[in-house]
Amino acid sequence: MKALITTIVEPLVDHPEDIKxxxxxxxxxxxxxLTVNPEDVGxxxxxxGRIAKSIRTVVYAxxxxxxxxxxxxxM
Incomplete structure (x- = not known):
């Protein structure tokens, strides 16, 4: 599940090395x-909250x- 979350979030952020x-x-x-760089939180x-809701929907499914x-x- 951690790999799925990372795979979904990586293309969205400018600092993929800070994904935790x-x-x-x-x-x-x-x-x-999920923790990302403060610049990437938005x-x-x-x-x-549409993207966060979509990520949660995929993870829950x-x-x-x-x-x-x-x-x-x-966070």
Whole structure:
């Protein structure tokens, strides 16, 4: 899942070397924390959060095979 998130975000940002995805597992959910360069935050979130919502939709759809709920936090 980390590779999927990185693959989606890389073309959107100017500093792909600063992309960091941290995975945190909890009893009934998986939380992924996405960190990018401060200059690229607006590009990842998009106007009115549209790009962030689209990224989350793809990640959630890819995680339907697991029994745990998946969350993506953009920091």
């Amino acid at each position: 995805v941290v995975e945190k597992e909890e009893p009934n959910k998986m939380v992924y924390h 590009k990842v979130i998009g106007k009115n 890819a995680g339907t095979n697991t029994k745990k709920r998946i969350y993506l936090d953009i």
